[in-house]
Amino acid sequence: MAWITKDSAGARVERRDEPYLTAEMRRDLDERILPRYERRAGALLPALHMVQEAYGWIPHQAMMEIARHLGMTPAEVLDTASFYEEYWLKPKGRHVVAVCRSIACEFCGQQAITDAVREALGIDVGETTDDGEFTLIELECLGSCGTAPAALIDHTLHENLRPADVPRLLREAKQAHGH
Amino acid sequence: MGKTKYDGTPRHVLCQRIPTPPFGRFEDRHVVRYDEYVRTGGYEALRKALSMKPDAVTEEVKKSMLRGRGGAGFPTGLKWTFLPKVEAGTDPGPRYLAVNADESEPGTFKDRLLMDYDPHLMLEGIAICCYACRLSRAYIFIRGEYHHQAMVVEEAIREAYANGIFGEKGLVNSAANTGGERFVVDCHLHRGAGAYICGEETGLLEALEGKRGWPRIKPPFPAVKGLFGRPTIINNVETLAHLPLILGEGAAAFMAQGVESTVGGPPSYGTKLMGVSGHVNRPGCYEFELGIPLRTLVEEHCGGMRNGKKFKAAIPGGVSMGILDTDQYEAELDFDIGRKHNVLGLGTACPTVFDEDTDMVAVARNIARFFKHESCGQCTPCREGSGWLYQLLCRIEEGHAKTRDLDLALEIATSMGTMPGTTICGLADGNNWAVRTIMNKFRDEFERRVERTAVPVKMTIGAGAKG
Ligand SMILES: Cc1cc2nc3c(=O)[nH]c(=O)nc-3n(C[C@H](O)[C@H](O)[C@H](O)COP(=O)(O)O)c2cc1C
Ligand code: SF4
Ligand code: FES
Numbered sequence: 308m309a310w311i312t313k314d315s316a317g318a319r320v321e322r323r324d325e326p327y328l329t330a331e332m333r334r335d336l337d338e339r340i341l342p343r344y345e346r347r348a349g350a351l352l353p354a355l356h357m358v359q360e361a362y363g364w365i366p367h368q369a370m371m372e373i374a375r376h377l378g379m380t381p382a383e384v385l386d387t388a389s390f391y392e393e394y395w396l397k398p399k400g401r402h403v404v405a406v407c408r409s410i411a412c413e414f415c416g417q418q419a420i421t422d423a424v425r426e427a428l429g430i431d432v433g434e435t436t437d438d439g440e441f442t443l444i445e446l447e448c449l450g451s452c453g454t455a456p457a458a459l460i461d462h463t464l465h466e467n468l469r470p471a472d473v474p475r476l477l478r479e480a481k482q483a484h485g486h
Numbered sequence: 487m488g489k490t491k492y493d494g495t496p497r498h499v500l501c502q503r504i505p506t507p508p509f510g511r512f513e514d515r516h517v518v519r520y521d522e523y524v525r526t527g528g529y530e531a532l533r534k535a536l537s538m539k540p541d542a543v544t545e546e547v548k549k550s551m552l553r554g555r556g557g558a559g560f561p562t563g564l565k566w567t568f569l570p571k572v573e574a575g576t577d578p579g580p581r582y583l584a585v586n587a588d589e590s591e592p593g594t595f596k597d598r599l600l601m602d603y604d605p606h607l608m609l610e611g612i613a614i615c616c617y618a619c620r621l622s623r624a625y626i627f628i629r630g631e632y633h634h635q636a637m638v639v640e641e642a643i644r645e646a647y648a649n650g651i652f653g654e655k656g657l658v659n660s661a662a663n664t665g666g667e668r669f670v671v672d673c674h675l676h677r678g679a680g681a682y683i684c685g686e687e688t689g690l691l692e693a694l695e696g697k698r699g700w701p702r703i704k705p706p707f708p709a710v711k712g713l714f715g716r717p718t719i720i721n722n723v724e725t726l727a728h729l730p731l732i733l734g735e736g737a738a739a740f741m742a743q744g745v746e747s748t749v750g751g752p753p754s755y756g757t758k759l760m761g762v763s764g765h766v767n768r769p770g771c772y773e774f775e776l777g778i779p780l781r782t783l784v785e786e787h788c789g790g791m792r793n794g795k796k797f798k799a800a801i802p803g804g805v806s807m808g809i810l811d812t813d814q815y816e817a818e819l820d821f822d823i824g825r826k827h828n829v830l831g832l833g834t835a836c837p838t839v840f841d842e843d844t845d846m847v848a849v850a851r852n853i854a855r856f857f858k859h860e861s862c863g864q865c866t867p868c869r870e871g872s873g874w875l876y877q878l879l880c881r882i883e884e885g886h887a888k889t890r891d892l893d894l895a896l897e898i899a900t901s902m903g904t905m906p907g908t909t910i911c912g913l914a915d916g917n918n919w920a921v922r923t924i925m926n927k928f929r930d931e932f933e934r935r936v937e938r939t940a941v942p943v944k945m946t947i948g949a950g951a952k953g
Contacts, residue, residue, distance in 0.1 A: 343674045344694075345580060345714040351696030352679060356630075377696075390698035393630045393680035409592035410805055411763035411838050413852050447682065447856055448592035449631055452763035452838065453770045462633040 320367040327369035328376060332357055336376065347377045351387055355394055364395040392446075400435040400442035402480045404428075405459040408445040411452035420456050421445065423470035427477055440481060488753065490746045492777040492818065496787075497743060499731050499757045500724065501773040502526070504603045507787065512770055515603050517638055520645035523606040529651065531734030535614045536669055539574075543618035543733065550737035551755055552729075555596075556586050556685075556722030557804065557833050558912075559821050561752070568709035569717050572620050582718040583616055583624040584694065584708075585726060587639075588678055588685035590629055591804035592856055593838040596759035597723035599771045601628070601635040604727075605642035609673065611726030613651055614733055616671040619719055623672040626723075627690050630679045643673055682860040686911045687720040689862065700864050701911035724759055745777030747822050754820035754832075761836035764800070765792045765844070776820040776835075780810065783819065784839060795841035799928070803833030805853045806916025808923035809846075828927075830919040846928040847935055850921055851879040857917035868914035871902040875921055887936045896925055 335357070340350045354377065358369045365388055367381075374381040388394045406412075406421045421443075425431060428441050435442040451457035454466030460480045465472070496508050503526060505514040523529070535543050548563030572578040585608070589597045600608050612624045626643075628636050647653045652673045681699045683689045688702035691713045712718025732740045744755040754776035760783065761771040767789030774783065780800060784790065791797055800810045802819065808829040810817050817827045824831040840849065858872040878895045881887040899922045902908075903915030925932055 343672075345716070346695070348696035349694060349714075352677065352693060356677060356679065379696075383697075387696060387698050391630075391679035391681050393678075408852075409856060410801065410849070410852055411593055414764060414838075414840065414844060414849070446631070446680070447859060448590060448594070450589050450595045450598050450629070452593050452595050452836070453761055455763060455769075459631060464634065 318367070320371070322368055326372055327358055327362065327366060328354075328372040329361075332361070333376060348379055348383075350377060351379070351384065352391075355384075355388055355391075359394055363401065364398050367396075398439075401440050402461055403442045403444060403459075404477070404480075405444050405446045405449075407447070407449045407451065407455070407457045407459075409448035409452075411448070411455040412457060415455040417456040419470045420458060420468050420473065423473040424458075424477070427474050441477070488741060488744065488746050488755065489777075490748055492745060492775060492779065492782070494782070496773075497757060497775060498773050499743070500600065500604075500607065500727050500759055503607070504599060506771070506773055507768070517602070518604045518606065520606060520642070520649060523604070524649075527734075528606055528730075529610055531730035532610050532613050532617075532651070535617055535733045540618050540620055543614065546737050547618065547729065547732055550732045550740045551753055552725065552732060552740065553752070553754070553821060554722055555724035555728070555758065555834070557591065557806070557831075559832060562721065562725055565709065565721075566615075566619050566719060568707060569619055569719065570710065578620060578717075580623065580714070580716050581619070581621045582713045582716055583612060583619070583621045584687070584690055584713060584718055584720045585612060585624060585626040586685060586687065586690060586720055586722045587626050587628040587632070587635075588682075588690060589632070589723075590682040590685050591806060591834055592853075593761070593763055593801055594804050594834040594836045595761040595763070596771055596834060596836055598632065598635055599759060599761075600723055600727050601632070601639050605639050606646070607727045607730060608639075608723050609642055609646050609651065611729040612673060613646075613669075613671060614729040615719065615721065615726055617669050621671065621719060623674070625674055625676045625694055625713075627676050627678060627684065627694060629684075630677050636675060636677055640675055643675060646673065681862075682856075683862040683911070683913065686913065689911070690720065691718065698862075700862055703910055728756060743775045745775070745818070745820055747820075749822050749825050751822055751825065754822065758819070758835045760819065761834075762788050762839065763836070764839035765795065765841035766790065766839050767792050771836075774819075777818050779815075780817050780819060780837060780839075781815045783837070784815075788839075791839070791841055793841070795843065797839065798842045798844055799840045799846065799849075801838045801920075802827075802829055802831075803835040803837065804916075805838075805856060805920050806912070807831055807833040808919040809849075809927055811927040829923060830916065845883075846924055846931045847879070847883045850924040851876070851883050853920045853924075854879045854917070857913065857920070861913060861917075865909040865914065867902040868909050868917070871898050871914070872917055874898050875917065879921070882932060882935050885935055885937075889933070889936050889938055892925065892929075892932055892936060896922060899925070 340353045354373045358365050370384045371381045374384040449457050456468045457466050503518045552562045553559040678684050684693045684699040686701045689699035693699045708718045741755045746753045758776050763769045814827050854876040858876040861868045861872045863869045899918045903918040
């Protein structure tokens with residue numbers, strides 16, 4: 308997480324005419340979120356969450372739109388967005404499988420779970436399937452140590468996992484709505 | 487003077503409405519909504535608090551000697567008194583409460599229990615704290631991965647607003663109804679986005695301000711200059727959840743639980759949520775009085791060690807705390823533990839337990855990887871040291887290291903965080919304690935994994951020997 312070097316000079320921002328921050332999102336920000344904070348920048352994390360929810364990732368253009376809406380510079384928004392692991396600054400799969408690799412999970416059989424996902428999807432940790440359906444990552448402790456090993460598939464936590472559960476969970480995720 | 491030893495009787499305070507062994511079954515847990523909460527005595531303590539002067543509420547909390555449940559064990563009432571004083575009847579301007587619901591320390595899953603099942607207990611604590619400290623707004627900073635908990639808490643906040651706990655209008659908030667001071671408090675949920683360091687209290691404030699979660703240099707302390715430069719109190723979810731008991735039944739009721747210090751330190755009063763994980767038969771989140779020995783917790787309440795294996799080691803409460811050795815199974819889980827058992831402290835009191843088959847080199851490597859991944863990168867000893875430590879431990883685990891690498895690893899660990907002022911926050915210190923205590927307490931295991939550093943000795947034997 309710590310140290311991402313930004314290609315400031317060579318970065319090209321892909322543009323599209325239609326704004327990412329829709330009128331509806333702006334209204335929600337203005338009416339529900341912004342009054343909660345003494346300064347507009349306080350709404351930055353919620354705004355980034357909003358865009359990420361809608362598109363599955365946060366394009367540069369969206370960051371510039373958020374910056375303008377919150378009265379910040381695009382650089383400030385990028386600085387914050389690039390710090391947090393949950394924000395994807397590049398497109399990812401429609402579904403994210405995040406296996407916990409921290410202390411309780413590793414020593415209660417996490418490797419077999421990661422391996423089962425790798426085998427089922429034919430990808431390694433950090434990769435996305437060719438059809439763009441799944442991205443596999445490993446995360447630190449998910450706060451589910453008592454029911455280790457655990458994994459998040461999109462927003463749903465799966466506990467007490469066994470390798471045999473993996474194909475079914477992936478099938479169910481695929482049927483559910485993703486990004 | 488309370489007791490100095492755990493008396494063996496389970497008592498539930500935080501889990502009154504959350505079925506928990508030995509009084510209830512994990513399977514029977516359900517979300518307690520506003521109606522059920524009130525029906526079972528909820529928000530009575532808030533009403534009582536509102537009939538008192540704010541300073542009297544703070545006094546009661548100070549008297550109880552409640553200590554923070556977020557990891558550091560700082561006395562809660564004392565922290566509150568660091569706020570600038572407010573003259574009665576004057577408006578001090580915005581003052582904030584930041585509720586630490588970031589819960590990302592590996593091995594820790596206790597605040598989650600309250601947010602999963604009894605969110606109003608936390609909200610009542612928040613309301614009491616805001617009244618006592620004259621805070622105008624509370625932000626619950628919840629980690630991004632807690633999607634389900636965020637939903638439950640959002641719904642509970644909505645119920646609390648609808649019933650006049652928070653906001654301008656309602657039954658509880660008018661001074662006329664209660665006899666105390668005016669009480670108008672806002673409460674909002676703020677979701678994190680996957681960064682352990684936002685659990686550090688000033689990193690959390692930065693995230694609330696829309697910045698990267700870089701811990702701040704202190705002083706100024708948050709109580710004086712915190713969120714948006716305003717006076718701010720930061721408390722853990724579980725700390726706040728204790729307030730309804732302390733106000734409702736009085737400090738003495740709280741102090742009747744837990745134990746006195748036996749090493750001349752401050753006492754460990756009250757109960758504690760204890761999330762037990764690892765190689766035990768019935769892992770899960772329990773509630774016991776502080777002072778319960780780890781062995782009692784595991785053997786009597788968690789069904790003992792899994793597969794009939796022997797106990798080898800445990801982390802007392804989050805990986806930052808270091809490790810308890812095989813012969814420290816009797817360690818009492820209270821705030822004395824650091825001084826008695828050569829660990830950093832009690833931490834979150836969520837033990838992760840390892841059986842005899844556990845590879846301690848792998849444990850150290852796992853923890854070092856965590857810290858390398860989560861170092862925020864501001865301080866050189868932490869940013870660089872955590873990377874080197876992880877590399878060295880990988881090398882030791884893979885069998886490519888030499889004896890001198892053990893000393894090098896220890897030297898790096900020791901040099902990060904122990905010297906005051908070289909790092910901004912406690913993350914580096916946690917890294918140091920974790921790696922150092924594992925390497926020292928299980929030194930032989932590490933030595934078996936490394937190649938002896940051979941010192942070449944010139945020797946010529948036999949026929950070719952000259953002179
Ligand atoms: C690196 C680091 C991570 C922390 N993470 C958490 C956390 O996730 N939750 C928490 O309550 N406290 C955490 N703390 C402790 C907080 O800084 C702070 O002491 C605590 O929230 C104060 O609340 P309390 O006095 O009620 O315990 C962390 C501290 C450090 C140094
Ligand atoms: S000690 Fe580490 S985590 Fe803490 S502020 Fe410094 S670099 Fe960041
Ligand atoms: S260690 Fe995996 S959920 Fe905590």
